[in-house]
């Protein structure tokens with residue numbers, strides 16, 4: 001169940017008469033408990049309560065209290081040994097009148113009337129496996145409103161199928177935006193009487209809903225007509241009570257879809273909600289999903305948390321404003337300067353969705369401005385921060401509309417908060433008709449036309465703020481000139497997932513700069529456009545991105561182009577999970593990278609340390625791998641640059657499952673021992689290598705083919721491979737059908753193979769590598785050094801190699817994706833003496849012996865981050881001591897120091913020139 005379904009279920013539970021016996025089960029059911037779970041709890045099989053309640057292990061202990069005894073019952077639940085034994089997260093007591101609950105992990109307690117508990121449902125979301133950020137827990141209203149609006153939207157589309165066609169979608173979305181405005185205005189005194197809109201619809205439209213649309217049309221028309229023109233426009237008396245709103249919101253067609261009785265009921269119900277509580281930064285993200293066929297099922301799951309947005313906005317410019325505020329203390333002149341500086345700051349999000357970055361930036365700036373005004377003794381002063389300085393581009397029509405609306409609502413709420421309801425109301429209507437969110441493709445629009453340093457950009461004379469055409473910059477007012485901060489989380493989209501149009505966008509931006517543009521993620525387009533924008537005006541840009549643009553192959557393609565424009569990385573946040581409301585809260589792994597052409601800007605690297613706290617470091621330079629080092633791009637190398645042996649990918653089976661076999665399938669071949677030794681090899685892919693799974697392959701040298709083909713089961717397998725390869729559309733595969741008895745490569749170590757898995761978890765402290773015998777081989781999921789000296793294994797198993805691969809190779813999410821060309825061939829290594837090699841060989845042997853001592857533990861078992869056996873850890877420590885001693889005569893202090901040294905050596909290795917590492921200044 002998603003959050004919206006849960007909210008609906010518990011709202012409906014709270015509306016039913018309280019049933020003491022049923023309540024615990026109905027409550028659990030509302031949070032998604034399955035029928036079997038409930039049956040077993042009812043029968044007592046799994047109910048572990050020792051106080052006559054219902055205890056679901058690891059979740060919740062509920063007891064219905066005697067009337068008036070809710071507090072005592074909650075205390076009883078808290079003291080109950082079963083609560084501790086059952087490791088429950090929550091305790092809950094209610095008598096149907098009062099309701100109390102406690103989150104035993106956080107100690108947070110809720111106390112409310114029974115009827116109100118659905119408003120606090122976010123508190124219990126962990127019961128449904130939804131771990132939420134605080135903001136979500138506190139946005140019950142936004143979830144409720146979104147869920148209800150979604151129902152209305154679907155109902156209207158059912159009754160008005162033509163409104164769901166591409167031709168009318170815009171109108172439908174526009175209609176929803178108008179409705180939301182009316183609901184908000186209904187509860188915030190913007191209309192002359194509380195609930196005026198909803199009440200008017202209820203009174204003036206007949207119960208059978210037949211004229212609901214005409215009533216709403218008349219209201220919309222009134223809101224688009226100046227009072228002096230109303231008589232001529234034939235606005236009915238009952239609609240004349242609505243104010244003139246316009247601002248584009250009610251201009252254009254005021255046609256309204258027809259309402260069924262159900263739709264009318266939904267509308268009236270939505271109107272009865274307390275829209276004062278709307279949170280425009282959260283609500284927008286949720287509501288935009290309503291209009292999106294693909295996203296509707298997971299309503300609002302793409303919600304981006306406010307703390308994450310602040311990770312972008314704070315270092316980009318808000319921290320600086322706050323610092324200046326601190327410095328100004330109560331000095332009126334300094335405060336005034338800061339205020340006038342802020343009034344000219346433009347925040348620009350060129351993939352703004354429903355405007356959450358813009359709304360949050362606006363709200364934060366208003367907070368700072370309010371403090372300035374307070375210190376200057378002008379607390380009620382009108383804001384000098386124009387909403388029109390918060391600009392966006394958004395491809396999709398509905399989010400763009402919602403972004404405008406969200407900003408308008410945010411402005412009103414800030415005015416109420418900082419200046420008072422009266423002042424807010426006095427200036428709210430009519431809405432400003434200037435347009436500042438453009439609906440169009442950000443990679444095709446000229447950003448300067450939207451956010452030019454000064455002057456006026458493209459002028460569109462239109463009085464329809466919400467109905468302007470696509471792909472045009474819509475700024476039609478003067479810019480005063482000031483700082484511009486670009487921000488957002490544009491779509492990431494790796495090269496394999498891009499549509500033809502998205503590829504064309506990247507081609508237009510990059511093809512005249514690099515041949516390799518096809519490998520870039522879509523988000524790279526935003527970085528390049530921001531850098532181009534910065535050539536013409538002073539600006540800094542910070543985007544959330546996938547980490548792949550700062551790893552592996554994309555680094556040498558993208559970053560030299562950015563640096564060439566005079567930009568540097570101003571700050572960065574290394575990989576972290578971008579949490580959202582998805583039911584498993586998996587979140588994507590992202591980074592934040594800011595570029596700036598302001599050379600004076602202090603450079604900062606933010607990261608999350610192992611204990612979860614945030615760490616900030618200053619650096620003189622941040623390179624494209626987000627390391628405090630000079631700018632270097634590690635290029636893939638076909639051959640080792642470091643004198644190391646050639647590493648190759650293992651053998652590609654390309655066999656349709658016929659050459660590879662389980663142990664049982666090998667037995668079924670009924671080979672003699674001698675045949676088995678000759679025709680079968682144990683084979684390792686990543687999973688076999690890491691998890692110790694057994695797998696074998698046919699290993700048929702050409703001279704053995706005739707003999708092998710006489711064995712019926714082997715012959716059938718070879719036929720299967722041939723058929724599979726012939727059926728492929730790939731010519732290479734067809735060619736390979738001629739030797740269907742073999743994998744694409746037939747490489748094997750004559751003495752041994754040093755192997756390393758291609759894909760592996762980032763959580764292991766060392767890369768999964770090891771030594772295989774000469775009767776063992778590897779698939780293409782493993783890289784191999786055939787018959788290389790053992791000291792090479794010491795390199796692979798080192799922390800230094802782990803750090804290098806993590807930085808320069810591609811990561812899949814966070815997982816390591818090893819590469820011979822990017823990782824092994826480029827690994828910076830000082831010249832090794834004979835003694836060094838002997839020492840490292842010894843270290844590698846010790847690691848292997850330590851592993852042996854734990855036979856049959858697998859690599860996955862041995863390198864579980866919490867459980868590396870002490871003797872194995874000691875062997876690795878010795879290995880790192882020896883290897884790092886070769887680099888700098890001692891162990892490195894941390895991974896950052898390791899990377900700095902590696903980048904320094906890489907530069908030497910590739911340029912032949914020595915590099916001083918002293919130009920890196922590190923602060924704690």
Ligand SMILES: C[S@@+](CC[C@H](N)C(=O)[O-])C[C@H]1O[C@@H](n2cnc3c(N)ncnc32)[C@H](O)[C@@H]1O
Nearest residue numbers: 285304351352353394395441442443489490491
């Ligand atoms: C990851 S969302 C971010 C939106 C918002 N900041 C949030 O957190 O919900 C990216 C947004 O970029 C929009 N988008 C995608 N391609 C675009 C393009 N070429 N130009 C402008 N916007 C685009 C999408 O429609 C989406 O709303």
